[in-house]
Amino acid sequence: MLMKLLYLSLGGAAGTVSRYWLSGVAQRLAGTAFPLGTFAVNMIGCLFFGAVWGYLENRLLPGSHVRILALTGFMGAFTTFSTYMFETAELVKIGQYAMALLNVVGQSVAGLALVLAGIALGRLL
Template identity: 90%
Template structure:
């Protein structure tokens, strides 16, 4: 358990710093109100998650240190959007199209509604 925590911590620290850097650079370059920094982090995260998963899928056991460091630690801190898209892609891969659509639409609409609710609740405090 101690090594898993170390792997998660190292990967998480690297993912957080990478997200902060990439998001900031992309947003400064954009010079617009569109949240390009977040967009770029989410897209890079999807590409990286897919590449790492594809590489590790048949090479490393699910509980291996490197897999934990890269996918749970780094990617978990970099962006959870990649996990959301990976899970949706798995539904599509197995022909669960309605569930994939429900996942995308449901999380997007519920997420937006809950952020707005959270803002309203936070303002009441």
């Protein structure tokens, strides 16, 4: 268990630093109010998550240290958007189109509403 936590921590630290750096570089290059840094991180995260999952899917056991380091640790800190899209893709893969749509629309609408509610709540405190 201690080794899993170590791998998770190392992956998480690398993912956090990578997200911070890449997001900052992309945003500076954009020179616009559009959040290109976050967009870039989310899209690259989706590609990386898919590539790592596709490569490891039939090569390693689900609890392996590599999966914990790369997917849970690094990708969890880099962007959880990739996990959200992967889970949606899995729903599409098994033919659960309505659930996939509900996941995308539900999380987007509810997430925006909750951020706005949180901002309002925080201002009241």
